[in-house]
Amino acid sequence: MHLSSYRIGGQYLAEVEVESSGVTIARATDQTRITSEERAIEAAVRRLSRTRRLDFDLTVGG
């Protein structure tokens, strides 16, 4: 995961991105950089916990 944060006006925007795909998995805004990043990370963890996984043989045609 890659965490970025930017200042926009009087607030900070933090975004968590899946590095391998460039997908923004979560974002959050708050008054400080640290709190916006913490909230974005919390949102990312919640989202990732909802990923549905299946277990099976991953070989060709498996």
Place this chain on the structure above:
Amino acid sequence: MTNYAYPEVLVSSDWVLAHLKDPTVRLVEVDVENNAYEQGHIPGAIAWSWQRQLSDQVRRDVIPREEFQELLGSSGISNETTVVLYGDNNNWFAAWAFWQLKIYGHADVRLLNGGRKKWLQEGRELTTDVPAYPVARYFAQKPDFSIRAFLPDVQRAVHGGEVDLVDVRSPQEFTGEILAPPGLPETAQRGGHIPTARSIPWGKAANEDGTFKTVEELKAIYSAEGIDGNRSVIAYCRIGERSSYTWFVLKYLLGYQNVVNYDGSWTEWGNLVGAPIERGLAAPVKTLVAHAS
């Protein structure tokens, strides 16, 4: 921009900066979620919701022609307007909006190379002001579905062997290990991929800053999986937005002629009773060629 087949469909962030007040240009942000725009966007840009404004609200389909006309007109876009689309996730839904504008025949539509991410990373100006533009007259062409694949097209491709299927999802979605990108809600009853599909994740076409790779790099990526423009291609993903990104790459950057987007994608195929599914890794391209000869 390098030697792309149709370089005019891409604009740089410098170009956007120079045209922020150009009345003939309309910037439109299309994100996965609307809160990105609300938190800060390029000055002068409006936002479209892919779920509410670019999708039929009753049945699963692209936006109907009359509603497309209404959307563009109310966005202050005329048939002569240069529409510049951008968004998050390296322009996932911006590319999907591009595809729909082409379905309805809008002449001049472009993508901001690098999307929202590049604009942010360059530290450029953002605003939370939402602009209002005067309503314009807009006439949408009859839909051109020559750039769209439907279920029968994909079924023929699976059984006929003359059309290449490109699965642009992540490797874990392709194998069936997961049903959707982490945390996203639109899944299917089954995991896996459409038989004969090649796995070429959409993100391989992008640099780290979100911009598109060069023609030479793109050709190498796709030809490694047997995609070289000599055969028709159907690109698919989960709901059709990542595959529209790949459709854009193949058609507009590489100039491959017969490329279509299967927007039903895995949420259609993976939920279809009786549709054949493969799981696990795809066979190497060389194996497929050997079997065909």
